[in-house]
Amino acid sequence: MQKKQQYALGFYLGYPLLxxxxxxPLGVLYRLSDLFFLLVAALGYRKKVIDKNLLMxxxxxxxxxxxxxxxxxxxxxxDLFVETLVLQHCKAExxxxxxxxxxxxxxxxxxxxxxxVVAVSAHYGNWEWVPAASLGLQALGTSVYRPLKNxxxxxxxLRLRSLYGSRNIPLNNVAREIVGFKRQNQRFILGxxxxxxxxxxxxxxxxxxxxxxxxxxxxPEKMARLAKAKVVYWQMDKIxxxxxxxxxxxxxxxxASDPEFAITEWHVRLLEAQIQQHPEYWLWSHKRWKYxxxxx
Numbered sequence: 001m002q003k004k005q006q007y008a009l010g011f012y013l014g015y016p017l018l019x020x021x022x023x024x025p026l027g028v029l030y031r032l033s034d035l036f037f038l039l040v041a042a043l044g045y046r047k048k049v050i051d052k053n054l055l056m057x058x059x060x061x062x063x064x065x066x067x068x069x070x071x072x073x074x075x076x077x078x079d080l081f082v083e084t085l086v087l088q089h090c091k092a093e094x095x096x097x098x099x100x101x102x103x104x105x106x107x108x109x110x111x112x113x114x115x116x117v118v119a120v121s122a123h124y125g126n127w128e129w130v131p132a133a134s135l136g137l138q139a140l141g142t143s144v145y146r147p148l149k150n151x152x153x154x155x156x157x158l159r160l161r162s163l164y165g166s167r168n169i170p171l172n173n174v175a176r177e178i179v180g181f182k183r184q185n186q187r188f189i190l191g192x193x194x195x196x197x198x199x200x201x202x203x204x205x206x207x208x209x210x211x212x213x214x215x216x217x218x219x220p221e222k223m224a225r226l227a228k229a230k231v232v233y234w235q236m237d238k239i240x241x242x243x244x245x246x247x248x249x250x251x252x253x254x255x256a257s258d259p260e261f262a263i264t265e266w267h268v269r270l271l272e273a274q275i276q277q278h279p280e281y282w283l284w285s286h287k288r289w290k291y292x293x294x295x296x
Contacts, residue, residue, distance in 0.1 A: 004151075011152035018156075022088030026242060029082035037078035041071060046285040053284050057210035057275075072280035079241060084128045084160065092164045095132035099236075099244045104136070106248035107189075107232065111139050116181070116188050116229040120220045120267045122195040123283035124274055125236035125244055130191070131166040133246055134234075140181070141166040143191040144174055144219065166191075174219075178227045190227070191234075192220050194267055197288055205261055206293050209268055210275065213293045221263040224255045231255055231263055233270050238281050 021029065050073065054066040061069075087095070110117055117139070121127055131141060143161060145168050148154035158168050169177050174190070181188045194217060198204075203215045224231045231251040239245055249270060251263060275282045 007150040007152055011150065011156070015152075015156065018085060019088060021082075022085045022090075024086075026082070026086050026090075029086060030079065030241065033078040033082045036081060037075045040078060041074045045074070045077075049287055050284045053286075053288060054279075056212050056289055058279070059211065069279050070284070073282075073284050076238070076280055077285070080126055080128075083126055083242070087128060087132075087160050087163060092132040092135050095129050096135065098242055099129055099133035099246055100239075101133060102245055102247040104248070106250055107134075107137055110230050110232070110250070111137060111187060111189075114187075116227050117190070118220050118224045118227065118229045118231045119189050119191045119234050120194050120231060121191060121234045121236065122193060122271045122274075123286065124195075124271065125238050125281050127193060127236070128160070129244065130234065130236065130246070131161060131164045133244075134189070135164055137189060139187040139189045141189050141191070142177070143168050144171055144193075145169070146171055146196070171219075174223060175226060178223065182227070190223055190229070192217075192223065194220055195271060195283075195288070196286070197290060200291065203291060203293075205264060207261075207265060207268055209272055212289050214289065215291055215293070216264055216268060218261075218264060220267060221261070224263060228256065231267075233267050235270065235274065237274070238278070 021032070024032075047070070050070050051066065054061075054069055058066060058069075107117065119134075121130060131143070134141060141164075143166055145158070145161070147170065148157065161168055178188075178190070180186075196217060198215050198217050202217070205218055206213055206215050208214065209216070220231060223229070233249040233251075235247045235249055237245045237247070251266060253262060253266075255263060
């Protein structure tokens with residue numbers, strides 16, 4: 001069977017169930033999440049990848065401590081799955097009530113002063129709820145994305161991420177879109193998830209992240225300079241099941257004149273501190289260290 005046919009079969013078999021589950025109240029979905037957690041843990045979903053990542057990030061921890069983090073990650077991952085499903089039929093206001101925005105004045109003041117903003121976030125907490133939580137901001141919300149391998153699920157996720165007015169921009173079109181916004185005098189917030197591994201053609205900057213020599217995406221820094229925008233780290237922390245807190249952390253320096261990589265190092269350290277405090281809420285199933293730095 002050709003790859004395209006496999007993708008189509010997987011989507012059309014799974015989508016009706018996902019659509020129906022999305023109608024259930026979140027309280028009921030959390031009961032299903034408990035079952036999903038047991039299944040994921042029993043099957044050892046991406047266990048080798050997760051265990052390798054945890055060993056690399058926390059070599060000082062015991063095997064038992066890392067196993068505890070993995071189990072807690074599975075529980076959060078199960079919750080994240082149902083929290084994403086509920087977006088299909090849920091009004092934004094219901095999501096906003098579950099995400100406490102600690103200091104909205106940071107973003108409000110920057111936009112009122114006429115600044116565009118590059119919003120840096122990560123695969124931490126629940127990044128899928130961010131568009132709903134930021135609806136009150138007076139600017140066009142946009143997000144940069146990399147298409148999924150399965151085009152059918154890619155369209156499904158894009159629809160979810162566009163439900164609350166956010167505009168999704170393919171990575172290769174970002175610079176062109178920014179120029180267009182500037183010409184139209186359109187105030188915008190450009191959301192970028194910063195912790196993905198760069199492609200093998202973009203291994204331009206390496207830093208130490210969670211004890212590992214790690215390549216880092218330079219998109220937030222590049223886009224901020226291109227757009228002459230302010231940079232704000234959107235820090236999302238999980239308070240408890242179904243409850244999150246978002247805090248806006250503005251870049252403390254000068255985006256236009258600070259040394260190269262200063263912005264990148266700043267947001268990497270912020271994410272690193274979050275992970276070190278509560279590691280179970282980061283996406284450990286992602287192959288973050290698939291490239292090795294060949295030092296001269």
